[in-house]
Every structure is written in C-alpha cells, then in structure tokens.
Amino acid sequence: MSLLHAMSITLAHAKQRATRAALRAHVCARHPTLSCDSTAIWDIPYRSIDELEIGVGVRIMAFCEILVLPQSRFSSKRGQLSLGDNAVIATGVNLRAAGGVIRIGANSGIGQHSVVVAANHKVVLGEAPFSGPWDESRTGVEVGRNVWVGANCVLLPGARIGDNCVIAAGSVVNAEIPPGEIWGGTPARRLKAMPSRDELGS
Numbered sequence: 001m002s003l004l005h006a007m008s009i010t011l012a013h014a015k016q017r018a019t020r021a022a023l024r025a026h027v028c029a030r031h032p033t034l035s036c037d038s039t040a041i042w043d044i045p046y047r048s049i050d051e052l053e054i055g056v057g058v059r060i061m062a063f064c065e066i067l068v069l070p071q072s073r074f075s076s077k078r079g080q081l082s083l084g085d086n087a088v089i090a091t092g093v094n095l096r097a098a099g100g101v102i103r104i105g106a107n108s109g110i111g112q113h114s115v116v117v118a119a120n121h122k123v124v125l126g127e128a129p130f131s132g133p134w135d136e137s138r139t140g141v142e143v144g145r146n147v148w149v150g151a152n153c154v155l156l157p158g159a160r161i162g163d164n165c166v167i168a169a170g171s172v173v174n175a176e177i178p179p180g181e182i183w184g185g186t187p188a189r190r191l192k193a194m195p196s197r198d199e200l201g202s
Helices: 003-030 046-051
Strands: 041-043 065-069 080-083 094-098 101-104 115-117 141-143 181-184 189-193
Touching: 003 041, 003 046, 065 080, 080 094, 094 101, 115 141
Parallel strands: 041 065, 065 094, 080 101, 094 115, 101 141
Antiparallel strands: 181 189
C-alpha cells in the first residue's frame, strides 16, 4: 500500500467520524433531554432530522446503530422512528427504521445487542436477495408502553408488542403479542401472563 493510498484511507475515516459526530450533536441539540452516548451511530439524512420523534428523558447507550431512512429506492413505505418518554436503548442495539416505522413506547427498554428491523428483503428463488425490492407485506415494529425486551432479541417486521409485556432474552418476535404477557423463544411464544402486585404479595 502506498503512502498516498494510506493517507486517503485515513482521511476518509476521519471524515466519517466527523460526520457522525456532527449528526449526533445535531440530533441531541434538537432533543435536549436525550442522553446519547458518544459512540452511538446515527445514520439519517440531515434534512430528515426534524422528523425524528424522541420523547423526554430517552437514553441511548454505547455502540448503538440507528438507521432512519424516510425514503428508500427499495420500498414505497416510509421509514420513521418514534421513541417514547423515558425509553431506553441499551448497549449495542441496532434499530433499522427503513421501509417501515419503528415505534417504541414510553418507559420501554430494548435490551443489549438486540435488533429491531422495520422491513426485510424479499426472498425469491434464484434472485439475489440484497439487490431487489423489500418485502412490503409485513413492515414496521411497534413496542407498547412499559415493555422490557431482553438482551439479544430480534424484532422482525410486523412485530406488535402490547403494553406491559416482557420478551425473554434471545427471542425472535414476528407476531402480535397481547398486552400483559411474557413471551420467549425462537420464534417467540406465550410463556405466561404478567403477574399482578397481589400475586407477588406486594
């Protein structure tokens, strides 16, 4: 590798870091109660930052990657991200709000290293899955209020999680989950109802 080539790579990396830092600072300036770790990566067009819906007291922890594409050549569905008051996005979470809407309700948390995907690639026999249009038959992910999504979960397009639910660590959710239930597994299935205060003796 020539010195000139090495310098061009170094400059490209420096430009990328500077662009990401500026974008993160711009998002935080628009949402002054947002607590966002300096390692979090925001991937959203500058002109679309004002379309983000971020409530009061939202926390985004280290090494998260947040992609929001309002428009994509792969889908006619609009991408959007909405984070309710006091939502927590834990370390290493990947949110991909392209080709659909991701909504995470107030007081809900997405556990470490989980992935939330608003749209997926369309799979057709004999065709490359990454170059064609995305599947628009199932899009978007909705997480209700007071929901705990455990670590290493995957929420797939079409997932709908009702209020006051718990999703066990390592689960894959691709269905509609009624309020007040605990689900887990791959794919996730109902484990039991959420216990009440009376049942817990408190």
